[in-house]
Amino acid sequence: xxxxxxxxxxxxxxxxIGVLGAAALLLGAVSSFEALFAPxxxxxxxxxxxxxxxxxxxxxxxWNRLLAAHVRTGADGINRVDYRPExxxxxxxxxxxxxxxxxxxxxxxxxxxxxxxxxxxxVQLVAARFPVASIRDIDISPxxxxxxxxxxxxxxxxxxxxxxxxxxxxILRPIWRDSRLHYAVNCASLGCPxxxxxxxTAANTEALLDAAARAYVNSPRGVSFDGARLVVSSxxxxxxxxxxxxxxxxxxHLRHYGEPAxxxxxxxxxxxxxxxxxxxxxxxxxx
Numbered sequence: 001x002x003x004x005x006x007x008x009x010x011x012x013x014x015x016x017i018g019v020l021g022a023a024a025l026l027l028g029a030v031s032s033f034e035a036l037f038a039p040x041x042x043x044x045x046x047x048x049x050x051x052x053x054x055x056x057x058x059x060x061x062x063w064n065r066l067l068a069a070h071v072r073t074g075a076d077g078i079n080r081v082d083y084r085p086e087x088x089x090x091x092x093x094x095x096x097x098x099x100x101x102x103x104x105x106x107x108x109x110x111x112x113x114x115x116x117x118x119x120x121x122x123v124q125l126v127a128a129r130f131p132v133a134s135i136r137d138i139d140i141s142p143x144x145x146x147x148x149x150x151x152x153x154x155x156x157x158x159x160x161x162x163x164x165x166x167x168x169x170x171i172l173r174p175i176w177r178d179s180r181l182h183y184a185v186n187c188a189s190l191g192c193p194x195x196x197x198x199x200x201t202a203a204n205t206e207a208l209l210d211a212a213a214r215a216y217v218n219s220p221r222g223v224s225f226d227g228a229r230l231v232v233s234s235x236x237x238x239x240x241x242x243x244x245x246x247x248x249x250x251x252x253h254l255r256h257y258g259e260p261a262x263x264x265x266x267x268x269x270x271x272x273x274x275x276x277x278x279x280x281x282x283x284x285x286x287x
Contacts, residue, residue, distance in 0.1 A: 038238035039165055041173035046160060048175070049103035050110055058100060058109055060199035062093040063116055066123075071197045072284060077219050079194040080284040081123065083130040090127070094120050098155050108202035111176060115184045115200045118167045121154050123195075126188050126281070134279045135188040179242045179253065182235055183212035191221055191233065191278035210257075217257040221278070225265065229273035237275045247271045 066089060070082040097117045102110055122135070129138055141151030141163075150168075153161035172181050184205075186195035193216040200208055216222040216233070224231050236243055236250045243250045247270070255266045 039169040043174035044170035047171050050107050051104050052106050054106050064199040067197050082284045083127045112200040112202050112205050114167050114172050118185045122188050125149050180209040180213050183216050190280045190282050213257045217254050218259050230269045231274040234275040234277035
């Protein structure tokens with residue numbers, strides 16, 4: 001970071017401001033470029049099947065216990081994960097989900113199922129390679145230009161090989177069309193909405209989604225002001241279509257979940273001036 005107090009002349013200060021401005025423009029350009037390649041919500045018709053008359057429930061108690069034991073909330077409100085969980089328990093839980101005939105369940109059970117499976121697979125991926133600086137360093141996705149693990153088929157459900165991208169962009173987003181799902185699936189990064197300290201269930205999903213949305217929007221990861229400039233999480237740029245498709249609808253979403261002081265300040269905002277995202281791993285520090 002440049003310390004303008006140590007600059008010896010006005011010209012040097014202006015030069016440094018110019019560098020900072022160029023850097024800001026470059027970051028904005030990078031974010032806009034990434035937005036072009038953000039996966040679209042494209043339905044995988046295979047997963048439309050469900051049974052609203054079904055009363056069976058899925059047992060997520062093992063995952064609930066693992067989350068309570070291995071996820072800790074820091075003073076900054078960010079949930080950090082101890083990526084040294086009980087491997088046998090985690091593997092067994094994922095295997096139990098993979099063996100579930102999920103097409104026979106209700107939509108509410110299915111939504112919790114896919115969110116928990118996504119998050120459990122993410123923890124499993126990182127734990128198998130821990131320590132790692134960022135999930136993006138787990139470069140196992142197929143394709144020459146692919147980054148990270150999201151495109152890799154990780155588990156088989158009802159005979160279909162499924163990746164994290166499949167779960168998020170071909171199942172959750174297109175079936176439920178609920179922007180709050182972005183606060184539910186966790187990408188193991190500090191910039192991401194928190195991995196919850198309890199499992200999602202058909203009974204608690206609505207409450208957890210609302211609580212997660214409020215927590216993220218009211219944290220600097222979600223929304224901040226740089227002077228008069230509104231800076232938001234890159235999630236709102238990458239997936240703007242899920243939040244209405246433009247700055248005005250994104251801001252309306254943020255105001256809806258913002259605490260009174262933030263909502264009042266957002267009332268005067270007409271555009272998003274910048275975005276950011278921290279891909280550093282959300283792991284607990286070594287003990």
